[in-house]
Amino acid sequence: MKIFNIPDITTDGSYTLGGAVTAILLSSGYSAPIILPLTMLAGATAGACTGLIHTKLKINPLLSGILVMTALYSINLSFMGRSNIPLLNFLNLYNLVSIFDDFNLNTLIVLLLFVAVLTGLIIYILSTDFGITMRATGNSETMIRSLGVSTDRMKIIGLALANALTATSGYLLAQFQGFADINMGIGIVIAGLGSVIIAETFINWFNITSVSASLLLVIIGAILFQAVLAVTLSLGVDASMLKLITAVFVLLIVSVPQLLFKKAL
Structure with a gap:
């Protein structure tokens, strides 16, 4: 969203795909560290498909994401063989860390480690020539194309990386909650965009330009x-209203800063 200005709806499907691949392989006896790269590869493939549909078939990026997300629902259900796969009796990533007696503290350490490593990698990638080119593609596609850069390739790679990270989130959540469900990704794009929009509000307020x-x-x-x-x-509040509350909260995040800005003018 921030780099290419594309609200990628593939997220809803690749998030579930990450959980589905994790559940299938974990229940088949594979260890969690081995499953991670395979999960990321599956998510990257989904993102690349969206990128190819958008760039090669010249279809609107939002519609491209919807098409892949819709297809992924059937693919995920086919992979899983049923709507829900329990994982409570299998050794997962969080069981590998036992620094504290409290399971929640051990889980927190694993998640903080993931966040730190992935954040460091993203900062590094976006600071390289490749990352700067990718960011420039989103800022001025015409200009960067005039310099001989393949913007189509940048978009495909960018969407593949984004969905690889999304699948990683599904990988982590499936093990944390002890099951993978076919509907676990519904609305996750709203949560992701809400997080980005909150950040963007602070970025605009403080005029932040640093990637880190x-x-x-x-x-x-x-x-x-x-x-x-x-x-x-x-x-x-009833848990069944959570999606509605999420939508209203994101709407407030988007609209309030705009209303305050107009009032200031």
């Missing part, structure tokens, strides 16, 4: 987004 600072704010935005939902549930 922007990524840090996205992480903070994701935490704030989930914290608001957790507080809402703790107040006794």
Whole structure:
């Protein structure tokens, strides 16, 4: 969304794909570390498909994502063989760390490690010539194409990387909650965009241009987004209303800064 200005709906499907691949392989006896690269490859393939449909068939990127997301629902269900795969009796990633007696603390360490490593990798990639070219593709596609850069290739690679990360999220969640479900990815794109929009609000307020600072704010935005939902549930709101609350919250995040800006003018 931030680099290419494409709200990639493939996310809903690749998130579930990550959980499905994890559940299938974990229940087949494969260890969690071995499953991770395979999960990322599956997500990258889904993202690349969206990129190919958009760039080679000249279809709107939003529609391209919807098409792949729709196809992934059937693919995920076919892979899983049923709508839900339980994982409670299998050794997962979080069981490999036993620094503390409290399972939640060990889980937190694993997740913090993942966030730190992935954030470092993203900062490095976006700071290289390749990353700068990718960012320039989103800022001015015509200009970067005039320099001889294949913008189609940049978009395909970018969407593949994004969905590889999304599948990694599905990989982590499936093991954390102890099951993979065919509907686990529904609406996840809203949560992702909400986190980015929260970060973008702070970025605009403080005129931040640093890539590392922007990524840090996205992480903070994701935490704030989930914290608001957790507080809402703790107040006794019915869990069935969670998706509605999420949509309303994202709407407020998007609209309030715009309204305040117009009022200031």
